[in-house]
Amino acid sequence: HEHSHAAAITGANLYGADFVWKWAPDGNYKYRNFTFSAEYMLLDGVVDSKFKDEAESPDNLTAYYVSGVYRFNPSWSAGVRYGEAESYDGHAHGD
Secondary structure (H helix, E strand, O other): OOOOOOOOEEOOEEEEEEEEEEEOHHHOOOOOEEEEEEEEEEEEOOEEOOOOOOOOOOOEEEEEEEEEEEEEEOOEEEEEEEEEEOOOOOOOOOO
C-alpha cells in the first residue's frame, strides 16, 4: 500500500521550557555532584490533515521528562529519568 511517513501532525505553536539545577558539596563539581533536569513541551493548535474533522482528534499535545544524576566519584555516576509524551495517531497501518 502507498502512504507517507512525513509529518502528518503539525501545530500552530510549539512551546518549551527546561530547568537544570546543579549541586556540588564544597563547590567541587569534579568529584561529587548532583544534577536535576526537567523539560516540558506543548504543541497547540494540532492539525492532523487526514483526521482533522474527527471528534477525538486533540487540540494540544504535551510531553515532559524529569531526570536526576548523582556523580559519586570522578569516573562514575548513576541516574534515573522518567518521561511521558502524549500522541495521537489516527492512522492505522492496516489500511
